[in-house]
Structures are given as C-alpha cells and as structure tokens.
Amino acid sequence: MNDESPQIIAYLSKQCGGDIASAEDALQEATLQAHEHWAENGLPEKPAAWLCHVARCRLLDKLRQDSRGRLHFIDAQLFPSDSISELDVSADYSDGDDQRLALIFCCCHPAIDETSQLALLLQLIGGLTYRDIANQLLLSADVVQRRLSRAKKKIKEAKVPFEVPEQEQLYSRQGHIRSMIYLMFNHSMEMSVEQAKPLLRQSIDLLLLLRKTVDSPESMALQALLMSVMARRTAEACEFGLALSEQDRSQWDRVAIKQADNLLQQALRFQQLGPLQLQAAIHLLHSQSPSWEETDWQQIISLYDLLIKMQPSALPRLNKYMAQFYSGVGAKEILDKVSSLMPELENYSAFYGAKMILLLELADLSSADEAYQQALALEAAPRQRELLIQNWQKAQLNR
Amino acid sequence: MQYIALIYSDETFDDGPIEELLAEYQEFTDKVTAAGVMRGGDALELTNTATTVRMRDGELLLSDGPFAETKEQLGGYYLFECADLDEAVYWAKQIPSAKYGSIEVRPIMPTDG
Incomplete structure (x- = not known):
C-alpha cells in the first residue's frame, strides 16, 4: 500500500x-x-x-x-x-483529496452498520490488513472479511453516495462523524508511529474539514483532545507503552498542550457543554499537571461526574472510581465500587486491568493474577497489552 | 436508479382522523410527482385481507393472513427514481407514516443487460 x-x-x-x-x-x-x-x-x-x-x-x-x-x-x-x-x-x-474525503464519507454513511464503517475506514484509509483490523476490533479475520465484502456490496448496490455532504447534511451527521474520527484516532494510537501515519493524518484532515464546514464547540473540543494526546505521544514514542504515571513529562510538547488548552477554552465559552468538552478537559488536566502526584484528582472526579450525567454508562464510572483511588480513597472501597460494574463491563479489558491494580494494592496476589490474565485475554491492542504486562512485571519486582 | 420505499406501520394505530392522514399522503404524492421522482406507488388493504401462498412439493398451500405477524405491517409503497441512496432517503423521510412507522428503502435490482 x-x-x-x-x-x-x-x-x-x-x-x-x-x-x-x-x-x-x-x-x-x-x-x-x-x-x-x-x-x-x-x-x-x-x-x-x-x-x-x-x-x-x-x-x-x-x-x-x-x-x-x-x-x-x-x-x-x-x-x-x-x-x-x-x-x-x-x-x-x-482533486484526489476531495475524492478521498468523499470515500471517507461513503464509508461512514449511517446506512452501513457501525462496526463495518470502522472496518472500511481501517482498510481503505488506514491500509490495514484483515488480520490487523481483526486485532483492532476484537473480531476474527473471517468475520472482518465477510463484513467488509457485505458493506462494499451494499455501497455498490444501494448506491451509497460518494460525496462530501452538503452543509445541511454535514450538520446533522456531525456527531457521528466525530465519533468515527475519535475511533480512527484511538486505533491509530494503538499502532506503531509509522503504521499509524495514514490513519492519523486522515482523521485530522477529516476533523479540520468538518470544522471548516460546520464548526461546533464539540468539534473544537475533539481537536483539543487529539492535540493533547499527541502532545504526550512524543515522549511515549521513545518508550512504547509507558504508563501516564511513568512518563518523562519534560518530553511532552508544551506548546501543543497550550494550544489545545486555548482551543478548549474557546469551545467552553459557547456554554454548550458536551461529552467531548468534558473528556478534553480531563485529558488537559493530565497534560498540564507537572507530575503524576500533583494531578488535580478532585477536579477530574467532578468532570467525570458531569460526564456520567450526560452518558450514564459504566465506562466513565470506572474511570471516576480509579481517579478516586489515585486521589487517596482506599483500595477496598474502590474495588467494591468497580466490581459493581460487573455485568456491563464483563468483556472489557480495562475493567480487569483496574481490578488488577486494586488487588495488587490489597496484596491479594492470586486474585490479581486472575484479573491480569482476564485483562490480557481481552486486550488486542499492542500498546495496551504492553502497558498491562509492564504493570504486572513491575508489581512482581516490588514483591 | 430506482428505489422502493416500503411503508410499515401499525395498522391498528389510531393516529387521529384518517382524512387528515390521507390529505398528508396526497400532498406528499403531489410533491414527489412534481419533483419528477415518482415512478409508482399504492396503498394496500389491511392485513386481514391478506392470503399467503406457498408451493411445496408441487402442492399449493394457502393460509389466511400475512406472511409474518409483526408489530408493523406493510401498508403501501412508493417507487422513486433517484440519483443515490441519500436522495431516496430524503424523499422517504417525508412519507407521512415515517413519523410513527418505519420506511424500508431498497434499491430495485437492475434486470437489463
């Protein structure tokens, strides 16, 4: 490719x-x-x-x-x-650029199911193989291949348009386009720097196009979020899969973080709070903190509370509980809260990863080991796996 | 490119006077006709008039009622001539029943050589 x-x-x-x-x-x-x-x-x-x-x-x-x-x-x-x-x-x-965008809009057309949309983007825009896509989406390569061919058949036969939508349509589709950009970006962050390039470039191009056509505080916040994550990646790139608490913060791109913060402030002034603004604010609190120990956990917790009100799902809850743990709440209390998320987050690696950290703190090694194995079994993304393995190995060394 | 818009709604659903709904349909039909998109369309009688036909091993099997008992029933259709799916959706969303039922939009399979 x-x-x-x-x-x-x-x-x-x-x-x-x-x-x-x-x-x-x-x-x-x-x-x-x-x-x-x-x-x-x-x-x-x-x-x-x-x-x-x-x-x-x-x-x-x-x-x-x-x-x-x-x-x-x-x-x-x-x-x-x-x-x-x-x-x-x-x-x-x-006019290849326009056509490439038209292809992206065709792939994220709401007439195609969401997993297939993402698979199409990863294949056609990101240049990933069936196997890589399967790893990213936690599906088998066969399933990915079937879904892709079904989606392409639908595009052809139902004549899903190959066009950058008009302003009015773009306006109504912007929320969906933002989630696809966010997903593309997240997947690119799981890849090696070289492999991630096309996907990263395309997700940013798409976001800029969206903002140019119909700007909104949520799109501004998404850009701030991406900038903030990328500003920290410079240091991470040197050491693959280093946890946030372990990174050398002097390596972070301070200028980019400042720009991201300015953009988020600009978005917040519209006073139309949305989930992406909250998430960007949380990311920026991490990016702006001089060290892991000095992180403003109380503010992060209140931002998660607002986010939970808007998106009452288990994932922001898990993140909030872990923020409470890092702010000094006892591991036993947090473990109970985290465990209460069980049926919803059953197949979620991060859930077991969080349990592992808490169980290690409580020195319950056999349960921690079990949680570690479950987390590892559910995690396909190489960077997250590396993080898990390192966390686990470090805990072994500290014994 | 032709698309059929199959109109599904709960036929027992009582959404105000029928005259009002019919007037809305008339207005919509006039609109698609004027736009040159209309290629056909009809309303169907209620499903209690339906007969389902099957041939099994050369034998004719007739049964009373629609093929499948569902919450929403096929009540009619439009046939549109559109450039692409977005255009078909643009028209389908304006079908009066879209507000409470569902419209299934499907491309007509080309049969020419």
Whole structure:
C-alpha cells in the first residue's frame, strides 16, 4: 500500500459506480504490473499517476468482460481512451483529496452498520490488513472479511453516495462523524508511529474539514483532545507503552498542550457543554499537571461526574472510581465500587486491568493474577497489552 | 436508479382522523410527482385481507393472513427514481407514516443487460 492508495481507490470507485472491491482488485493488479515494469524501466516520474492510469485500464477491461454488462454504469466521457501510452493522467485525480474525503464519507454513511464503517475506514484509509483490523476490533479475520465484502456490496448496490455532504447534511451527521474520527484516532494510537501515519493524518484532515464546514464547540473540543494526546505521544514514542504515571513529562510538547488548552477554552465559552468538552478537559488536566502526584484528582472526579450525567454508562464510572483511588480513597472501597460494574463491563479489558491494580494494592496476589490474565485475554491492542504486562512485571519486582 | 420505499406501520394505530392522514399522503404524492421522482406507488388493504401462498412439493398451500405477524405491517409503497441512496432517503423521510412507522428503502435490482 502506498501513501496515495486511498486517493486512487476513491477515484476508481467513483468512476465505476461505487464498486470499491473492483477498484481494489484493479489497483492490486496495477501494483503487480508496476513491480515488473519499474524493475525494467526505472521509476516513472509520477508513480501514483502511473498506477492510477494502469489500474483504470484494468478496471475498464474487467467491466468490458463482465458478461452481465455493467457497462451502463460507466460514463463513457470518463474513459475517453484506454490507451496505456497516454501517461499524462495526473490531472485525472488531481482533486484526489476531495475524492478521498468523499470515500471517507461513503464509508461512514449511517446506512452501513457501525462496526463495518470502522472496518472500511481501517482498510481503505488506514491500509490495514484483515488480520490487523481483526486485532483492532476484537473480531476474527473471517468475520472482518465477510463484513467488509457485505458493506462494499451494499455501497455498490444501494448506491451509497460518494460525496462530501452538503452543509445541511454535514450538520446533522456531525456527531457521528466525530465519533468515527475519535475511533480512527484511538486505533491509530494503538499502532506503531509509522503504521499509524495514514490513519492519523486522515482523521485530522477529516476533523479540520468538518470544522471548516460546520464548526461546533464539540468539534473544537475533539481537536483539543487529539492535540493533547499527541502532545504526550512524543515522549511515549521513545518508550512504547509507558504508563501516564511513568512518563518523562519534560518530553511532552508544551506548546501543543497550550494550544489545545486555548482551543478548549474557546469551545467552553459557547456554554454548550458536551461529552467531548468534558473528556478534553480531563485529558488537559493530565497534560498540564507537572507530575503524576500533583494531578488535580478532585477536579477530574467532578468532570467525570458531569460526564456520567450526560452518558450514564459504566465506562466513565470506572474511570471516576480509579481517579478516586489515585486521589487517596482506599483500595477496598474502590474495588467494591468497580466490581459493581460487573455485568456491563464483563468483556472489557480495562475493567480487569483496574481490578488488577486494586488487588495488587490489597496484596491479594492470586486474585490479581486472575484479573491480569482476564485483562490480557481481552486486550488486542499492542500498546495496551504492553502497558498491562509492564504493570504486572513491575508489581512482581516490588514483591 | 430506482428505489422502493416500503411503508410499515401499525395498522391498528389510531393516529387521529384518517382524512387528515390521507390529505398528508396526497400532498406528499403531489410533491414527489412534481419533483419528477415518482415512478409508482399504492396503498394496500389491511392485513386481514391478506392470503399467503406457498408451493411445496408441487402442492399449493394457502393460509389466511400475512406472511409474518409483526408489530408493523406493510401498508403501501412508493417507487422513486433517484440519483443515490441519500436522495431516496430524503424523499422517504417525508412519507407521512415515517413519523410513527418505519420506511424500508431498497434499491430495485437492475434486470437489463
């Protein structure tokens, strides 16, 4: 997968009536041809344009051979010539950025189920393999493959539009788009810095586009949140999977944290409080604290209280209880509270991770070990696994 | 590209005078017709008029009532000509029954060569 694959796939899919699967096949064939051709003749001046042109020809061949005659999908104007000698095709997809965004909006169309939306984004925009997607979504590779092909079939057959929505539609879809951006971003944070690049770039591009078209305090807060997380990642990148309490805070990007804070303050001035503003505020309290010990836990706890009012689910509760533990409340009391979240967070690694920390504090080693094993079994994300393993090993050393 | 909008709602549901609903439907039908989107559509009689037909091993099996007993019943349909799914949804959401029932939008499978 090269950097411009999303643009090429977006371009080709749009040209053939939303047939993403055929566009991918064509690009793959073109890539194979490129390996041979370039080895003999050297790298062309514009490799991406070369790939795009060859893939387009492959696609046209395929559509012509298709006995069911789907040619009526193609606007003949778009394929004025299938001559491979015409290599000046860079203009064909010079609006590649827009097309890539159109592809993203097509993938996060509400007519597709949410897990498949995310799988599509991870595959087409993030360039992940079935196996990587399966790991990220805690599904089997087979299930991922089935879901992806079903979603692509629906896009083609129900004609899910390949367009950046108009302002009015974007307005009503913005909440959903924000959650997809947040999910893409979270997944990118679980990958290695190199692997995460395309997904990270795309999620930020998408957010900026959203803000440019219909800005809102929640979108501003999401950007502040992403900036704040990334500002801490500079130090983390050196030491993969280091817990927040262990990081060298002098390595954090203070300028970015300040900018994120300014943006959040700007959002808060609208006085339309939303969950993302609260989450960004919590992240920023961590980012601005000079050390783990000096963290303003009381304020974090009250922010979680507000968040729980807006989103009465178990996850913000778990986070609040752990903040209470770090603020000095006894481990036994917190363990009882955390355990009360049991049926809801049954399949959630973070729940067992929290239990492990509390049980270690209570020196109940066998139960802690059990919680550790459960947490590890449910966690697929490499960075989170590393954190768990390190936490556990450190606890063993302290014995 | 043609889409069918299947209108499901609780046929026992009493949502005010029927004349009002019919007037709303008339208004909607006029609107889609004027927009050049309308390709057809009908209302169906109640499900107590339905007969379900099955052929099994060459034998005809008839039964009284709809194919499936559900909370919402198929009450009618529209056939729209639209550029894409978003346009079909734009029209479907304006069908009067969308306010309390559900509209299932499905593309018509192309059968031409």
